Amino acid sequence: MPGPVMAMVMVIIVETMFFGGLISAYILAKIAEVEWPPAGQPRLPFWLTFSNMIVLLISGILMYRFFKSYKTGNKSLKYLTFASILGIVFFLVQGFEWLRILLFGIKTEPSLFGSFFYTLIGMHGLHVLAGLLVIRYLYKYLKNPSKTEEQKVHVVTAVALFWYFVVLLWPVLYYLTYLV
Template identity: 25%
Template structure:
């Protein structure tokens, strides 16, 4: 017959120091541990997950801008400018409505295609072609921003439209237009710089053998998002 023994002070202290296997640390270490577990469960790399979170937050910002614009557009009693005339160009003495905007839209949609091909060659670990298509995408993005600057110049210099006023109708038009298109243009500009940096990194010696081509896919997520936002801006500002 064995007699049970009471735990000693040393054994109690030792057992108290032993944490459960599934215990989560406190503070920032706990947050990192918990996030790492979620990331491992969904098989999502850190970079891609962070980009998705950023794009989700950016979606809320653009949605707020566009919903605010639609609310102003519906509620204002002042006449809204005719977009086919405001954004038209004169070619050979003939007024062509939305010509510049159509070219800008075509360029941005084309850049989405070159970006998709860059991601495809990234999957194949073809650094040269991936970088070349990244540069082509950046060039198309720069062309879009340049045309947007031309559009702004026409509205400000020739039409007299300002963010705080509009001689052609509702005063809110200028504020809404310059805020939303300017915010989107800023995203495109940042995207151009981003793509140039990624292309430079992909072209570094040894990247084909040892580099992580997932950075090309992550850059593609951002660029496709910028293109998608433009579709909504184009529909609401230029076609409505």
């Protein structure tokens, strides 16, 4: 396995264990409560977040298209640009949503439900932001003439892997916080 890809796989393992820790803590807290979300807490907007999830999933598919075409020699960055634009849209919509609920939450006593919601969604948001910054770095890397084509393909693979992780994590968190 090429170095950048192997390193990214290890990063993703660490991240998976990190979110595994948060999610298992969340599930344990949830089954200890009778009513979840507790009474008096804001209901979460279902449809807006659902459509936002679709946006992120499409972004993931576009990233896959970019990766496939780049590997087979098509150096166009079109799909990468579309993927990152959709990523930015997701980040902004989810960020405003998060802030809106946070501002509501500050007025009431912070509860365990709120704590978990802000932490899980906030942490995912930070990872989307990190993914976008990594894509920004990828643009720079691909324009660097001193790197070989092989190196570029490896870095594209690594960045795509991270983006898939961020994209595929969201449905899990969505299911856990918004649906059940």
